[in-house]
Amino acid sequence: MRVTIIGSGYVGLVSGACLAETGNIVMCMDKDVEKITLLKAGKIPFHEPGLAPLVEKNVSDGRLIFTTDLRSAVRHAPVIFVAVGTPPRSNGEADLSAVEETARAIGAHLDGPAVIVTKSTVPVGTAGRVKTLISDKTTHPFAVIANPEFLKEGAAVHDFMSPDRVILGGDDSEAISLLRTLYAPFMRREDRILVMDAASAELTKYAANAMLATRVSFMNEIAALREIIGANAEHVRHGIGSDSRIGSSFLFPGTGFGGSCFPKDLAALLHLGERYGIDLRTIRATLEVNRTQKRILLHRVQREFGEYLDGKIFALWGLAFKPGTDDMREAPALEIIDGLLARGAEVRATDPVALERGRELFGHRIVLDRDSYRILEGADGLLLVTEWNEYRFPDFERIRGLLRKPVLFDGRNIWSRRLVESLGFTYYGIGV
Ligand SMILES: NC(=O)c1ccc[n+]([C@@H]2O[C@H](COP(=O)([O-])OP(=O)(O)OC[C@H]3O[C@@H](n4cnc5c(N)ncnc54)[C@H](O)[C@@H]3O)[C@@H](O)[C@H]2O)c1
Numbered sequence: 001m002r003v004t005i006i007g008s009g010y011v012g013l014v015s016g017a018c019l020a021e022t023g024n025i026v027m028c029m030d031k032d033v034e035k036i037t038l039l040k041a042g043k044i045p046f047h048e049p050g051l052a053p054l055v056e057k058n059v060s061d062g063r064l065i066f067t068t069d070l071r072s073a074v075r076h077a078p079v080i081f082v083a084v085g086t087p088p089r090s091n092g093e094a095d096l097s098a099v100e101e102t103a104r105a106i107g108a109h110l111d112g113p114a115v116i117v118t119k120s121t122v123p124v125g126t127a128g129r130v131k132t133l134i135s136d137k138t139t140h141p142f143a144v145i146a147n148p149e150f151l152k153e154g155a156a157v158h159d160f161m162s163p164d165r166v167i168l169g170g171d172d173s174e175a176i177s178l179l180r181t182l183y184a185p186f187m188r189r190e191d192r193i194l195v196m197d198a199a200s201a202e203l204t205k206y207a208a209n210a211m212l213a214t215r216v217s218f219m220n221e222i223a224a225l226r227e228i229i230g231a232n233a234e235h236v237r238h239g240i241g242s243d244s245r246i247g248s249s250f251l252f253p254g255t256g257f258g259g260s261c262f263p264k265d266l267a268a269l270l271h272l273g274e275r276y277g278i279d280l281r282t283i284r285a286t287l288e289v290n291r292t293q294k295r296i297l298l299h300r301v302q303r304e305f306g307e308y309l310d311g312k313i314f315a316l317w318g319l320a321f322k323p324g325t326d327d328m329r330e331a332p333a334l335e336i337i338d339g340l341l342a343r344g345a346e347v348r349a350t351d352p353v354a355l356e357r358g359r360e361l362f363g364h365r366i367v368l369d370r371d372s373y374r375i376l377e378g379a380d381g382l383l384l385v386t387e388w389n390e391y392r393f394p395d396f397e398r399i400r401g402l403l404r405k406p407v408l409f410d411g412r413n414i415w416s417r418r419l420v421e422s423l424g425f426t427y428y429g430i431g432v
Helices: 010-021 033-040 051-060 070-076 097-109 126-135 156-161 173-187 198-229 233-241 262-275 281-293 296-305 332-342 355-365 396-402 417-422
Strands: 002-006 025-029 064-067 079-082 114-118 142-146 166-169 193-196 313-317 346-350 381-384 407-410 426-428
Touching: 002 010, 002 070, 010 025, 010 051, 010 064, 010 156, 025 070, 033 064, 051 064, 051 156, 064 070, 070 097, 079 097, 079 173, 097 114, 097 126, 114 126, 114 173, 126 142, 126 198, 142 166, 142 173, 142 198, 166 173, 166 198, 173 193, 193 198, 198 233, 198 262, 198 281, 262 281, 296 332, 296 381, 296 407, 296 426, 313 332, 332 346, 332 355, 346 355, 417 426
Parallel strands: 002 025, 002 079, 025 064, 079 114, 114 142, 166 193, 313 346, 313 381, 381 407, 407 426
Antiparallel strands: none
């Protein structure tokens, strides 16, 4: 089948590469000339495990093509995925201008029947809006199907290839049947396609992210309670996670959630509720707890060193919002670094893959170094912000020897308090 993807970021590029891998001829379009130039030169513009070889193979086999030309992309295929960004506006509302611009362009360039698939995360009613915008510009028959994406950065290729479910929202049976065929290679074990109306599909995506984020904030509140009453949040996590009605995912206390999805999607859901006169209190509380949580390491640092940090040096391990990605959108590290700098401290940071992003964001305001030990020399404390595997069992003796003061601020509870205290460190965890 011929397939077009409009928007070649995390979602679009992964979708395009995976669909090419199953034999389709995929054209990935993006308006970002620099991104497409990089892709044409065989370079992946962001870090995503397993993506580079997949792209390379399918490009060399002629199944994956990149373009900035929207007209030829629209005319390339009868199935057009829309995977452009839907960033938040200042009031939290999802900015649909890229989706709407794409819909108008699709309408203007269609030269035959087509199925338009909205993969971007969009508020309820967007599929209908896309339909209107396209039909204003074309007389060719077309269907719009809402197909929200659930992949996780850091495991995106795996998630696309082995999805928990694929949701198709719409009532055009021919279009649904065509998408069933396209997704069939990823459903070999069992059919996990759920068909529903477009509004339910659109809301499912927001509801799923809201549920996961709520679990994180809930656990962070339990961890905060522990600080007062004395208990171990990790024991509590195991205790509740082992209940099969609860499960263990997304219950890790930490420095709060970030990334391109949770914060923006919860804000958009809250805004959607407001538009319809409903105050989504759980969502509001989840975001509020997270806002405080992102500053927790900063508060710990101030508890140890006082309010003003002039002349102090802090080392950060981890910049990405989670392991497996170089994405720093809404990452807790941003707030922590800004807070430390604002209080007069010097910041040095490392990350296995996100140094370039860190450089784009902070320039020379902080020291960035791939060597996680070099940045510890003479530093007053070490803050663990992203739980990359390589930070799990570091050489603590060496760390102690390098730090001016042996203090560890473990924002992800990856180190054992007992172990590090026995080695002479002062240890701050999250609820442990
Ligand atoms: N990143 C994730 O983990 C994830 C997971 C599920 C769903 N989503 C959703 O998928 C959508 C895309 O997210 P992403 O993380 O891939 O974003 P991204 O910013 O990485 O990619 C979006 C791409 O769209 C391009 N674009 C914007 N306007 C365009 C236009 N008019 N024409 C052509 N290209 C255009 C941008 O240049 C960019 O390359 C968002 O709605 C997001 O919420 C993201």
